[in-house]
Amino acid sequence: MSEKMVTLVSSSGSFGGKQEVWSHESKELKCKMNFSVYIPPKVKNNAGTKVPVLYWLSGLTCTEQNFIIKSGFQKYASEEGIIVVGPDTSPRGVNIEGEDDDYDFGSGAGFYVDSTQDKWKTHYRMYSYVTKELPKMIDQNFPVIKGCQSIFGHSMGGHGSLICALKNPGFYKSVSVFSPISNPVVGKWGQKCLTGYLGNNKKDWEEWDATLLVKKYKGPALNLIVEQGAEDPYLADELYVQNLIDACVGANVAVDYRLHEGYDHSFYFVSTFLGQHIKHHANILYSTVY
Amino acid sequence: MSEKMVTLVSSSGSFGGKQEVWSHESKELKCKMNFSVYIPPKVKNNAGTKVPVLYWLSGLTCTEQNFIIKSGFQKYASEEGIIVVGPDTSPRGVNIEGEDDDYDFGSGAGFYVDSTQDKWKTHYRMYSYVTKELPKMIDQNFPVIKGCQSIFGHSMGGHGSLICALKNPGFYKSVSVFSPISNPVVGKWGQKCLTGYLGNNKKDWEEWDATLLVKKYKGPALNLIVEQGAEDPYLADELYVQNLIDACVGANVAVDYRLHEGYDHSFYFVSTFLGQHIKHHANILYSTVY
Numbered sequence: 029m030s031e032k033m034v035t036l037v038s039s040s041g042s043f044g045g046k047q048e049v050w051s052h053e054s055k056e057l058k059c060k061m062n063f064s065v066y067i068p069p070k071v072k073n074n075a076g077t078k079v080p081v082l083y084w085l086s087g088l089t090c091t092e093q094n095f096i097i098k099s100g101f102q103k104y105a106s107e108e109g110i111i112v113v114g115p116d117t118s119p120r121g122v123n124i125e126g127e128d129d130d131y132d133f134g135s136g137a138g139f140y141v142d143s144t145q146d147k148w149k150t151h152y153r154m155y156s157y158v159t160k161e162l163p164k165m166i167d168q169n170f171p172v173i174k175g176c177q178s179i180f181g182h183s184m185g186g187h188g189s190l191i192c193a194l195k196n197p198g199f200y201k202s203v204s205v206f207s208p209i210s211n212p213v214v215g216k217w218g219q220k221c222l223t224g225y226l227g228n229n230k231k232d233w234e235e236w237d238a239t240l241l242v243k244k245y246k247g248p249a250l251n252l253i254v255e256q257g258a259e260d261p262y263l264a265d266e267l268y269v270q271n272l273i274d275a276c277v278g279a280n281v282a283v284d285y286r287l288h289e290g291y292d293h294s295f296y297f298v299s300t301f302l303g304q305h306i307k308h309h310a311n312i313l314y315s316t317v318y
Numbered sequence: 319m320s321e322k323m324v325t326l327v328s329s330s331g332s333f334g335g336k337q338e339v340w341s342h343e344s345k346e347l348k349c350k351m352n353f354s355v356y357i358p359p360k361v362k363n364n365a366g367t368k369v370p371v372l373y374w375l376s377g378l379t380c381t382e383q384n385f386i387i388k389s390g391f392q393k394y395a396s397e398e399g400i401i402v403v404g405p406d407t408s409p410r411g412v413n414i415e416g417e418d419d420d421y422d423f424g425s426g427a428g429f430y431v432d433s434t435q436d437k438w439k440t441h442y443r444m445y446s447y448v449t450k451e452l453p454k455m456i457d458q459n460f461p462v463i464k465g466c467q468s469i470f471g472h473s474m475g476g477h478g479s480l481i482c483a484l485k486n487p488g489f490y491k492s493v494s495v496f497s498p499i500s501n502p503v504v505g506k507w508g509q510k511c512l513t514g515y516l517g518n519n520k521k522d523w524e525e526w527d528a529t530l531l532v533k534k535y536k537g538p539a540l541n542l543i544v545e546q547g548a549e550d551p552y553l554a555d556e557l558y559v560q561n562l563i564d565a566c567v568g569a570n571v572a573v574d575y576r577l578h579e580g581y582d583h584s585f586y587f588v589s590t591f592l593g594q595h596i597k598h599h600a601n602i603l604y605s606t607v608y
Binding site for chain 2: 296
């Protein structure tokens with residue numbers, strides 16, 4: 029592990045492995061970024077062992093901390109023997125005027141796109157960060173099997189997971205999402221972020237919308253799960269999950285859509301079904317190795 | 319359920335049940351108090367079913383939220399079919415001068431004692447709240463089997479769980495603790511709280527110290543588990559867990575002491591071993607019912 033590229037921020041024992049947070053200087057984002065890494069006992073106790081890696085993308089307002097504190101994923105990552113990596117959700121402290129003013133734009137709300145607008149484009153390149161710089165840096169510094177990766181996320185991070193998978197066919201072996209912002213060109217959160225980062229030309233938004241991207245997807249199976257709470261207060265005006273499901277069906281893209289009565293948008297929902305997602309990804313990832 | 323006694327604050331689906339927060343006006347503490355209640359699917363899906371109840375006591379700085387957000391206990395409470403209740407850690411907003419000044423005294427640090435000091439004694443009665451008012455109110459308002467209860471907690475809440483069990487033989491069917499403040503008359507946190515709430519006479523502290531109480535314990539089996547991380551930074555100067563273990567051994571009080579290399583004081587430690595504790599309590603509680 030290169031001391032120069034990544035710096036250990038914290039490390040705690042967790043389910044026989046280690047829940048760590050690291051930082052590095054991001055070239056894409058031109059700032060220091062934290063990211064979480066869970067090291068399962070399979071790696072911790074066996075020097076030289078490499079395992080698959082699963083990337084988690086978080087929702088609005090989150091840092092790299094929320095998922096590792098709230099979801100309880102470590103139990104399942106420990107059992108399945110995979111590394112789980114979670115980046116922050118935006119550049120931090122880059123001194124753009126107004127960057128901290130809104131919970132749903134700027135800091136904590138990078139929306140996993142590459143900005144084209146003068147004010148934001150120097151730093152707000154979360155798409156390139158997540159799909160290029162981060163996996164390369166993980167490959168170089170942690171004991172992962174190169175190219176053996178999947179992605180999942182929640183809300184804004186569900187949107188991010190979907191577009192990352194749809195725009196890079198085969199790069200991720202599977203993708204799963206909880207309560208995803210599925211059709212941002214019609215949702216309020218989506219329209220605000222897409223306008224701010226990409227400008228007013230709606231044609232430019234289409235490359236960052238999962239429902240539109242899935243209609244022209246050509247590539248290997250996505251192995252896609254969509255998990256959704258029926259009592260999610262954002263379902264009607266922000267998420268538009270049914271539009272994504274309809275687009276998948278129309279495009280013959282297989283999707284396992286699970287709508288649950290009695291669940292909302294919170295981590296209580298995510299944690300309830302998270303174990304099934306991690307097993308799904310681990311099964312697929314390990315099947316590509318052996 | 320009486321609408322007048324308890325008020326629903328929030329409710330989220332979780333592992334087939336409900337993670338709820340309620341509030342009530344506490345007579346002991348003379349303020350409004352929040353508490354968490356997890357309702358397992360065994361109760362939620364079967365009207366009229368009553369189940370055992372497990373009380374959780376949190377550590378310094380916590381509200382009723384930390385445990386329900388960070389520990390992941392809901393999975394196990396769902397599987398075992400028990401209600402889990404978690405009170406706040408102190409009175410709130412009672413306008414005592416300096417109540418919010420320190421993280422380790424006053425708000426968030428009630429220390430589960432009944433204060434005798436003029437400044438604090440009107441409100442700071444967490445011991446009577448936890449052992450009398452709270453269980454009575456839970457019995458009256460939630461579908462629990464009366465008298466079928468156990469208790470567990472972390473750090474300051476480990477201290478609280480121990481003294482509640484030791485001072486009320488048989489009231490709790492089992493007790494388990496993570497990283498407990500075990501001998502507060504010698505630890506810094508303990509001495510600060512005991513001085514503040516009970517005054518300078520150290521003789522008055524002895525009724526609130528688990529290591530001293532266990533030496534004279536006469537009662538049914540405590541069914542006690544002590545879970546401790548070897549890398550806990552508070553072990554040497556605050557917790558004094560070995561003093562408790564030595565006292566248990568000296569007094570012929572059975573204790574299952576588990577010291578784990580590689581674990582610290584955080585919820586990453588608690589969540590790793592929490593499932594075993596909940597199964598332990600559920601086994602004992604259900605064995606008293608049937």
